[in-house]
Amino acid sequence: MWHRERIPLLLAFVQSVLVVGWCFTEMEAGPGAAMSTQTNGDRFKIEGRAIVPGVKTQDWVSTARVLVDGEEHVGFLRTDGSFAVNDVPSGSYVVEVVTPTYRFEAVRVDITSKGKMRARLVNYIKTSEVIRQPYPLQIRSSGPHSYFMKRETWGWTDFLMNPMVMMMVLPLLIIVLLPKVVNTNDPEMRKEMEQSMNMLNPNPELPDVSELMTKLFSGSKGSSKAGSSSKGTRPAAKRRAKKLSMQNNSADLDSWDQ
């Protein structure tokens, strides 16, 4: 276990050993002082209702809370899903309903010093943008939280539908099936085939089947390049591929922006 105690070179030879210690002098946390200025003045109430479609309120309200600006103010949900957060001074707040199972969108609530309320969509980038939301708040769950990634499961269909596999399997099928369809015992046919193969094959001395196959492969590749039939389809495919990749690209950009 000695290697565990080995300290990297960089640290071992540090000339000045400074041990970053723990500061004993007590330090006050920030928020106390900042909040004290707001204690005077009127206090207001943020009201609303949270709805999970298709689920009984008893099943989820006991795990839910309403958080206003983090944990600055906390409210609880009544058994019918409605809530009220009391004792909130005027200002602008982000109100969230938090449960471990269901997802709710946050809403920004502005309270004027006279107690006028309005609710709008949260937009952290354009903070002054106003898209009104109903007040008293109506927060509808957009479904359960998705916490888990899907495992990459392995199925025969995935495997077979893979383009690489398709590309390999189809020629294989052709190679295997073609000799069966075309009667190889027929001497004329055989001659014809041999002729065609000789045309493709520059040195006809090698009779090995496997080598022939590979030759056929490389030969067919060459021929498809020259073949006129593929010419028509290619640009279309290319265009499609490009479009696809662009779509993907834009999707990714979207995901960064989120």
Place this chain on the structure above:
Amino acid sequence: RAAAAMAKLILLWLKCIILYNAVDAVFEDQVGKFDWRQQYVGKVRFSHFDTHVQSSKKVLVATENNVFAALNTRTGELFWRHVDKSGPEGNIDALLHHGQDAILVVGNGRLLRSWDVNVGGLNWEIVLDSGSFQKACLVGQQGTVKHVAVLEKNIISLHYLSNGHQKWIENLPDSETVDYQTVYSGGNGEVYALGIVPHSHIVIIAYSTDDGEIIKQISVEAPWLSNIVASCAVIGQGVLICVDSATPSLYMYNLNPNMDDLQMTQIPLQSLGLEVAPDFQPVLVSHQPNSAHQPLSEFFLQLGPDNFLLLQFNNGQIVTLRDFKPVRKLFSIFLFHIQKHYINLFSAETGRRLLDTTLIFVMDPNGGKPEKIYIQPFLKKDDSVGYRAMVQTEDHTLTFIQQPGRVMWTREEALSDVVTMEMVDLPLTGTQAELEGEFGKKADGLMSMVFKRLSSQLILLQAWISHLWKLFYDARKPRSQVKNEVTIENLSRDEFNLQKMMVMVTASGKLFGIDSKTGSILWRHYLNDVPSNAAFKLMVQRTTAHFPHPPQCTLLIKDKDTGLTTLHVFNPIFGKKSHVTPPALPQPILQSLLLPLMDQDYAKVLLLVDDQYKVSAFPSTKNVLQQLQEMASSIFFYLVDSSQGRLSGYRLRTDLSTEQIWEVVIPMEIQRIVSVKGKRPNEHVHSQGRVMGDRSVLYKYLNPNLLAVVTESTDTHQERSFVGIILIDGVTGRIIHEAVQRKARGPVHIVHSENWVVYEYWSTKSRRNEFSVIELYEGMELYNSTVFSSLDRPHAPQVLQQSYIFPSAISTMEATLTEKGITSRHLLIGLPSGGILSLPKMFLDPRRPEIVSEQSREENLIPYAPELMIRTEWFINYNQSISRVRGIHTSPSGLESTCLVVAYGLDIYQTRVYPSKQFDVLKDDYDYMLISSVLLALFFATMISKRLAEVKLLNRAWR
């Protein structure tokens, strides 16, 4: 060209996919595999058993952590729990319980809440007028409870139990002079407010429940009385009874409005044959089992620390029912007593002990003394009385005991307030240690070496066979019977050092040793002399790597007021106090530092700096002092005095005195120091630089002595407030960098690691949370690549900074840590919603470009986006939310890919994270079946094709 562009696009897309995949997440089948959560409520302040249904299994608890919860009396688990705001605004002042409803008074009488006990939902919540709560009680009439009365400093109000609406509110007369302390209702349509003018008279006001009309208002002379709550009680048919220690006597007054006494009846205690213990303030305890009815006419009188009497009031006469002389401690509420560790039940009417009601319980010798006890009585099938008891001890433990003393469950509520923790490697088993010992010992001849080798090999073989045998043996037994319980005896390190001992220090002074794999508490130790405002620091002086020396941890306990410090030295694996005697520290301690120096027993040296700037070492053997003298010139430390805004650096002299070498004063009028963060001493950085897009290297500025100092402005106006950050070299005092965030305020959360500092603050201008990252680079060349010295670094580092919007508040923040620092880093962010977000450091990189260029793409930089996102897939604790996360502890494991994480707050959660996925072990979902089937299939395919080829060749040969 188009093709090239397309290729690039595809490349970018691929990279994005890779990036996306690199972010770790939890898979559904991993739930509970290596993570666990424990939920706590805190120290219980009020507790009620839910008795309105016979079969109810609930006990309601309201705690000092502002938590209201229902526990299962059978298992001790939570039914539901509501966590209110921390601090005085969420403080629970009173808990009343009636039927299905529980009424809470919260925030010094600011809010009145009613909870549905069954569902755990809120019935109603109303705001009360002022925050000067005195007392609340349920008000019953004709056998039913419909109202709740709340007494405040100058008003009394009555509310409906069903919806919280106010029935009436009345001002209390003469509230400037009279101190109204308690409210009482006997279930006969009247509510009594009892007030006192100390050492003069008692004021009694009877209100009508219907309309709040004053039925009777009377003052009674009581010049000897100073506090009603402490020395009075209401018993029987509305008789106020008070005790006076000076006379000594009991005073009685009938509250009934038809009686018009102006004097209290005095009954000298001597006439009852009783005596008060000297210097003892007698205490009266009464009990009102149902608020719709009168209290019992029996009551307790405590005359001395261990002298209790059960008295009965009967037609103006007081009768002594029983004298509990040898009682150690008696608890209110119910009529029982606890003598050493026995609980007995007594009949209140007769004072006789009920048969078969003795309950014996064994206290944990490592726990505290019992403090409170809650009794749940019930009628058995044969009409005899049975009961269960919930005992609360000084160390905040709840123990639920059933007759005749079987402990049903215990809850270690001290763990709701973990202050600091460490993770300690488990020791090697005997065989492992033997093997290690072989390599450690000096060689003594070839033959003996060979012999030793063989014998250790034999031991391994033996261990393996016994392991196999155990596996075989267990496999034959049914699943449920196989117990893999972890005890201290069979603790040993696993292959990858993933299982560790979590040593947790709680604010109550109780220490715990918890197995990180299962979460079971392996040892506990209560330090009963810890001051209530203590600060703790836990250090591992010797790890388990130095067999046969036992591992050693040192806990520094400092009284925040006096600065006096004590040391508790213990073995972190067994929790036992060490034989090493810690030094006595008569002076207040300012700073402590654990040096990498070791004494001859491999214990790291702890330096303590006292307020005279003298340094003492622990352990302080000759060997250590000699080493210290040699090293003295290179030992530096710093002190922070936040009240003066002063940071100062000191150097150690060879005679263990100190010398100040630098000082930085931050003007107190403008800003104050909020926190000072250094780097973690056990952090390793693997790569010294970053490879740029053009294949050149940008070297990191890796100064191990760098401190990040956070300041906040004293002006809290939102236009003028700011947050400052100063990077300062702890050895030389040189200010490396200074940054100010205008229109921002704290709380600031900061992580300082490698060559970067990440901090989070509240932007008052845009009303949002923002993250900022500072990275330091040496440039394209390293000044001295072998050694870093603070004294010899002429070039100032390049500083890069970038800020981002974060769409949530945060509770705490920490960075992952791995053994060699090869794995990429993630930030673990505790959110108020209870999630722990694992945010890749990649997103907080000041080199994220605004315009994507060829080079940035080459470097895998993500294009800059102002807003960071919170994806629930990145929550490492999925739906296991953790309330009020106060700290996250990260610890490396034996696997480079794996970092162990413990988040603590009200709850404790332990898990593992893989910031760069599991690159060094096979993943859980590794498909053995696929691999083996493919291999087999290939094997058979070759066999078959070989055979076919042979046949074909043969056929051809025949032709």
